[in-house]
Amino acid sequence: MSVADLLLEDVCVSLGGREVLSSVSSRLAPGSFVALLGPNGAGKSSLVRAIAGLVPAGGRISLGGDAIAGMERSARARRIAYLPQGQSVHWPLSVRDIVALGRYPHGLADPRHASREDREAIEIALLRTGMLGLAERRVTELSGGEKARVALARTLATAAPVILADEPTAALDPKYQIAIMKVLQEETRRGALVIAVTHDLGLAARMADQVLLLDEGRLVADGSPREVLTARRIAEVYGIQVFEGERDGVPVLMPWAGIP
Amino acid sequence: MSGVDARAAQRPAAFQSLLTPALAILAAALFVASLGTGPVGIAPGEAIAALLGRGSEAHAIIITEIRLPRALLALLIGGILGLGGAAMQGLLRNPLAAPSLFGAPQAAAFAAVATISLGINDALSFGLPLAAIAGAFLSVFVLLAVAGRNASLVLLILAGLAVSSLAGAGTALAMNLAPNPFAALEIAFWLLGSLEDRSSRHVMLAAPFIIAAAIILFAQRGAFRALTLGEDTAQSLGVNVGRLRFVVILGVALGVGASVAVAGTIGFIGLVAPHLMRPLCGHDPARIMIPSALAGSCLLLAADIAVRLIPASSEIKVGVLTAIIGVPFFLYLIMRQRRALAGGLS
Numbered sequence: 025m026s027v028a029d030l031l032l033e034d035v036c037v038s039l040g041g042r043e044v045l046s047s048v049s050s051r052l053a054p055g056s057f058v059a060l061l062g063p064n065g066a067g068k069s070s071l072v073r074a075i076a077g078l079v080p081a082g083g084r085i086s087l088g089g090d091a092i093a094g095m096e097r098s099a100r101a102r103r104i105a106y107l108p109q110g111q112s113v114h115w116p117l118s119v120r121d122i123v124a125l126g127r128y129p130h131g132l133a134d135p136r137h138a139s140r141e142d143r144e145a146i147e148i149a150l151l152r153t154g155m156l157g158l159a160e161r162r163v164t165e166l167s168g169g170e171k172a173r174v175a176l177a178r179t180l181a182t183a184a185p186v187i188l189a190d191e192p193t194a195a196l197d198p199k200y201q202i203a204i205m206k207v208l209q210e211e212t213r214r215g216a217l218v219i220a221v222t223h224d225l226g227l228a229a230r231m232a233d234q235v236l237l238l239d240e241g242r243l244v245a246d247g248s249p250r251e252v253l254t255a256r257r258i259a260e261v262y263g264i265q266v267f268e269g270e271r272d273g274v275p276v277l278m279p280w281a282g283i284p
Numbered sequence: 285m286s287g288v289d290a291r292a293a294q295r296p297a298a299f300q301s302l303l304t305p306a307l308a309i310l311a312a313a314l315f316v317a318s319l320g321t322g323p324v325g326i327a328p329g330e331a332i333a334a335l336l337g338r339g340s341e342a343h344a345i346i347i348t349e350i351r352l353p354r355a356l357l358a359l360l361i362g363g364i365l366g367l368g369g370a371a372m373q374g375l376l377r378n379p380l381a382a383p384s385l386f387g388a389p390q391a392a393a394f395a396a397v398a399t400i401s402l403g404i405n406d407a408l409s410f411g412l413p414l415a416a417i418a419g420a421f422l423s424v425f426v427l428l429a430v431a432g433r434n435a436s437l438v439l440l441i442l443a444g445l446a447v448s449s450l451a452g453a454g455t456a457l458a459m460n461l462a463p464n465p466f467a468a469l470e471i472a473f474w475l476l477g478s479l480e481d482r483s484s485r486h487v488m489l490a491a492p493f494i495i496a497a498a499i500i501l502f503a504q505r506g507a508f509r510a511l512t513l514g515e516d517t518a519q520s521l522g523v524n525v526g527r528l529r530f531v532v533i534l535g536v537a538l539g540v541g542a543s544v545a546v547a548g549t550i551g552f553i554g555l556v557a558p559h560l561m562r563p564l565c566g567h568d569p570a571r572i573m574i575p576s577a578l579a580g581s582c583l584l585l586a587a588d589i590a591v592r593l594i595p596a597s598s599e600i601k602v603g604v605l606t607a608i609i610g611v612p613f614f615l616y617l618i619m620r621q622r623r624a625l626a627g628g629l630s
Contacts, residue, residue: 073516076520077519077520078516078519078520097522097523097524098522100522101520101521101522102522104520105520106516106517106520108514108516108517108520111513112513112514113512113513114377114378114511114512114513114514115377115512115567115568115569116567117509117512117566117567117568118566121509121566121568122512122513125509125510125512125513125521126521128506128509128510128521128522128523129521129522133505133506133509133570134505134506134509134570134571175513178513182521
């Protein structure tokens with residue numbers, strides 16, 4: 025337990041008068057990889073958006089004791105970086121200019137006026153995501169996997185202690201899925217708290233330090249992958265059977281069959 | 285995005301840094317040419333001398349009293365229309381957006397026309413500009429009241445469409461009920477948009493609003509770049525998207541209202557200028573702003589020179605010329621964007 029923990033206390037989110045998330049409480053520690061799991065419509069994205077401050081939430085969300093609702097916008101943006109689902113880029117900017125937007129919360133409005141600190145953060149983010157060689161390319165010329173890495177690089181460039189990623193591996197081939205998850209895992213080793221929404225039970229079981237399992241807006245389980253991702257619970261929440269195995273002491277989980 | 289555009293977007297930074305000075309020189313040259321163009325031909329050198337108070341007295345009067353206000357208005361109005369278009373396109377992340385999208389120019393025109401029709405103003409009185417500015421403001425407030433402050437862009441566009449349709453209907457009604465044929469004719473001519481016979485008082489009336497609008501819109505450029513990644517991401521980066529939307533609409537209403545007030549409705553500059561500049565600025569929604577303003581000034585100065593050179597029984601109104609050139613251009617843009625547009629507004 026650390027003073028920089030992200031603390032969720034009775035977090036509720038309502039959209040259009042319907043409660044999509046009710047009374048979620050948890051404590052998430054820096055340096056840990058937290059997987060947010062649950063069926064479609066369970067409230068995963070809403071929880072991530074509430075933490076990012078994009079939707080108003082009941083209860084209290086605090087980072088290191090500071091309520092995020094009370095934080096000034098750019099201060100919050102410096103501490104919590106958000107990688108939304110399905111990256112859209114509306115103008116064909118260069119990869120470097122897109123990544124430079126990660127420095128916007130630090131006051132960098134024009135990439136041409138980057139300070140040394142900004143430039144360093146941008147280079148490091150490009151390097152860690154393997155995009156350094158493509159930095160001058162237009163994002164519109166890139167493949168889906170490359171675009172996802174640009175989006176991740178933009179998120180890393182903020183150098184925020186909390187990284188929220190909403191389905192960062194959706195629509196990517198297995199190689200990119202693993203690459204993206206590895207980059208996020210490396211960030212946790214550097215002390216960041218990474219919260220990733222995912223539908224990939226296997227990657228969650230393998231990489232996460234903590235799993236939050238949501239179902240119909242409620243937190244049904246919170247703990248290590250071994251504690252949370254039991255065959256019985258997965259059957260209850262997802263309505264599927266899983267194949268369970270192990271390799272080098274790491275749990276292997278694979279969706280196997282539906283339960284009639 | 286086509287391959288041609290993508291290649292054009294990769295122009296070196298050195299080229300981009302020359303763009304603004306080159307456009308400024310072009311605008312200055314067109315400004316001087318505008319001073320020299322008219323029934324009395326005045327050479328560029330003489331025009332500049334007359335501005336500085338030298339040369340013949342007749343030329344000095346023609347330049348300072350008649351042509352300088354006209355050239356200044358073309359510079360200011362073209363500039364704010366270009367900047368307003370770039371701002372709107374940055375906000376909506378759509379190259380087809382233009383200030384007229386939110387109904388401000390139509391509402392400004394309606395307010396002005398209503399006062400002519402009611403006999404409160406005639407086309408050259410100073411009540412007219414004030415009414416147009418008020419109309420532009422009112423349309424913004426109606427828009428925000430209908431769409432709500434944190435409305436989605438689709439909602440804003442629909443509300444803008446409703447506002448502009450209502451203003452158009454109101455304008456038609458005002459002409460319908462005009463007290464006499466001369467009033468209707470006056471309205472019709474004024475609606476066409478022109479910079480003819482404007483005085484320095486028109487300049488003084490419009491300039492403060494246009495300059496304020498330019499400052500307001502230009503200050504949002506960083507947020508437009510952040511919006512490249514969509515509203516959610518921009519918001520997560522610390523951009524107050526709701527406030528940004530309000531500020532952009534306010535800036536556009538100020539600039540467009542003041543422009544319509546003194547020159548009638550001059551369309552399509554806000555659409556064409558940013559489009560021409562986009563590939564030259566690396567498609568960057570922030571870097572495009574000053575070049576768009578300068579290109580808008582150049583376009584309107586050039587169009588206003590052209591209407592004086594085209595032989596016709598009476599001078600062609602500049603608003604007519606920009607529409608004749610602008611509408612086919614708009615259709616061409618729609619055609620190029622067809623596939624993206626078919627997918628709905630994002």
